[in-house]
Amino acid sequence: MAANASSPSAKQDFPTRMYIDGAWLDADDGKTLAVINPADESTIAEVAYAGGNEAHVAIVAAARAFPAWKASSAYDRARILKKTAELIRERADLIARAMTMEQGKPLLEAKTEALHAAETFEWFAEEAKRAYGRIIPPTNVAKRYYTIKHPVGVVGTITPWNFPAALPSRKIAPALAAGCTVVSRPADQTPLTLILMFECLADAGLPPGVANLVIGPPKPFADALFEHPAVRKISFTGSTAVGKELLRRSADQVKRLSLELGGHAPLIVFPDADVQQVAQAAVIGKFRNNGQVCIAPSRFYVHDEIIKDFTEAAVELTNKLKIGNGLEEGVQVGPMVESRALDKTQALIDDARDKGARIRTGGGRSSRFDKGYWFEPTVLTNVDGTMKLMTDEPFAPVMPILDFDKLDDVIAAANATPYGLAAYVFTNDLTVATRMAEGLEAGIIGINDPIPATPQCPFGGMKESGLGRELGSEGLDAYFETKYVAVGLR
Numbered sequence: 001m002a003a004n005a006s007s008p009s010a011k012q013d014f015p016t017r018m019y020i021d022g023a024w025l026d027a028d029d030g031k032t033l034a035v036i037n038p039a040d041e042s043t044i045a046e047v048a049y050a051g052g053n054e055a056h057v058a059i060v061a062a063a064r065a066f067p068a069w070k071a072s073s074a075y076d077r078a079r080i081l082k083k084t085a086e087l088i089r090e091r092a093d094l095i096a097r098a099m100t101m102e103q104g105k106p107l108l109e110a111k112t113e114a115l116h117a118a119e120t121f122e123w124f125a126e127e128a129k130r131a132y133g134r135i136i137p138p139t140n141v142a143k144r145y146y147t148i149k150h151p152v153g154v155v156g157t158i159t160p161w162n163f164p165a166a167l168p169s170r171k172i173a174p175a176l177a178a179g180c181t182v183v184s185r186p187a188d189q190t191p192l193t194l195i196l197m198f199e200c201l202a203d204a205g206l207p208p209g210v211a212n213l214v215i216g217p218p219k220p221f222a223d224a225l226f227e228h229p230a231v232r233k234i235s236f237t238g239s240t241a242v243g244k245e246l247l248r249r250s251a252d253q254v255k256r257l258s259l260e261l262g263g264h265a266p267l268i269v270f271p272d273a274d275v276q277q278v279a280q281a282a283v284i285g286k287f288r289n290n291g292q293v294c295i296a297p298s299r300f301y302v303h304d305e306i307i308k309d310f311t312e313a314a315v316e317l318t319n320k321l322k323i324g325n326g327l328e329e330g331v332q333v334g335p336m337v338e339s340r341a342l343d344k345t346q347a348l349i350d351d352a353r354d355k356g357a358r359i360r361t362g363g364g365r366s367s368r369f370d371k372g373y374w375f376e377p378t379v380l381t382n383v384d385g386t387m388k389l390m391t392d393e394p395f396a397p398v399m400p401i402l403d404f405d406k407l408d409d410v411i412a413a414a415n416a417t418p419y420g421l422a423a424y425v426f427t428n429d430l431t432v433a434t435r436m437a438e439g440l441e442a443g444i445i446g447i448n449d450p451i452p453a454t455p456q457c458p459f460g461g462m463k464e465s466g467l468g469r470e471l472g473s474e475g476l477d478a479y480f481e482t483k484y485v486a487v488g489l490r
């Protein structure tokens with residue numbers, strides 16, 4: 001299949017089927033779902049769109065494949081996962097093109113994400129070779145104690161549209177590396193990226209049933225996962241509201257859950273920081289993927305002494321961002337994913353404006369394009385805590401700037417939300433950096449680093465931002481039970 005990445009209007013035939021028990025399938029009833037390009041509202045592809053029955057068949061296949069996959073060695077599993085990583089790298093241009101067309105992000109961001117997914121497969125392939133148990137000294141000399149790691153079982157994965165390669169890879173790679181089998185569902189908006197990644201898994205030699213891809217509406221898929229006792233764990237990335245629903249539903253069969261949920265990250269700038277450099281980092285961190293990033297900074301606390309200079313620099317840099325179809329050369333900001341994201345963003349800005357916020361740039365839909373879901377990157381000042389954008393997760397290209405004076409006050413303000421996913425601090429003062437890292441309630445802290453996620457480090461949230469961690473060694477452990485064995489000697 002030839003990708004023509006140079007021409008935004010070039011048509012492309014992407015694969016459109018699900019992958020169940022080693023076979024590429026259409027829906028039982030032939031139903032399909034249109035995949036829409038948010039840049040121009042055109043239909044890119046019609047993908048197979050299944051109901052609960054296909055999810056059930058996939059779960060049964062995964063349960064059947066589990067004993068043999070679990071019994072294989074971590075080294076054998078690693079060979080397949082590393083081959084998968086290699087294939088993702090080889091096909092990164094094609095995967096990136098599909099991602100840009102279905103999700104909107106610029107091609108360079110999409111390719112970086114595909115390569116991050118490849119790194120994630122490689123990381124877990126290697127990490128699972130070191131899934132050690134422990135030998136524990138006994139109190140009674142006639143006993144021996146040790147622990148072993150046991151794969152959890154069949155895992156269901158559910159992921160959103162904002163990172164359609166990175167987020168499923170954080171679940172599928174560690175689950176498979178640990179010896180679990182999986183049934184995965186992409187978001188309706190972005191199935192093409194995951195289909196292409198499953199092609200890499202299949203071509204890498206994964207045995208039938210070990211990883212299954214079901215595309216369909218969320219409810220019947222979730223019902224199938226919750227009903228079938230073979231599914232021992234559900235790994236979810238998405239909103240806090242849906243995460244809470246899954247948490248409640250998991251009670252009946254005590255299914256394990258990993259939850260990566262919403263965030264509302266503070267970015268805090270101290271007066272010793274280099275204003276220009278921080279403004280650059282803030283604009284990159286904020287408008288990457290149009291602000292549709294769970295760890296995107298979304299509340300900018302800037303010290304009194306530098307807020308004027310910072311705001312001017314941030315506005316200037318925001319105005320220079322190149323907005324357009326992500327397939328075009330040099331574009332930095334694409335469209336938002338769908339029309340309702342525009343409505344939600346506009347409502348947050350209108351609420352802030354009504355309550356006294358000043359719009360320094362942007363503030364509404366972009367009129368530069370005839371079609372598509374375009375919003376102007378927006379910077380706001382005169383913001384206060386009564387505005388919805390300070391309490392609701394914005395998930396939008398909106399930068400509200402607030403001032404602060406004292407370290408303890410800014411920690412209190414930063415922590416005053418139910419979220420606790422990421423936080424960013426810009427300072428060159430080691431004492432300030434240390435106090436902030438210890439005081440902030442967030443699972444991920446970037447100090448002078450606006451983009452901290454990387455496969456070898458743990459990723460996840462405190463408070464209502466989630467349960468558990470992905471990536472790092474913690475991300476592998478999430479797919480193991482610790483089994484304790486006591487041996488009485490005769």
Ligand code: NAD
Pocket residue numbers: 158159160161162163167185186187188218219222237238239240242243245259260261262263293294295393395421460461465466
């Ligand atoms: P969402 O919760 O609406 O949907 C996420 C996924 O769950 C989608 O595939 C959706 O189809 C599915 N889903 C929806 N309702 C469901 C239900 N009742 N049962 C089972 N599945 C269901 O979230 P969204 O708006 O698509 O994505 C944005 C959210 O995801 C934001 O809140 C963002 O912060 C969060 N997110 C978190 C992380 C993280 O790592 N913490 C990463 C990316 C996105």
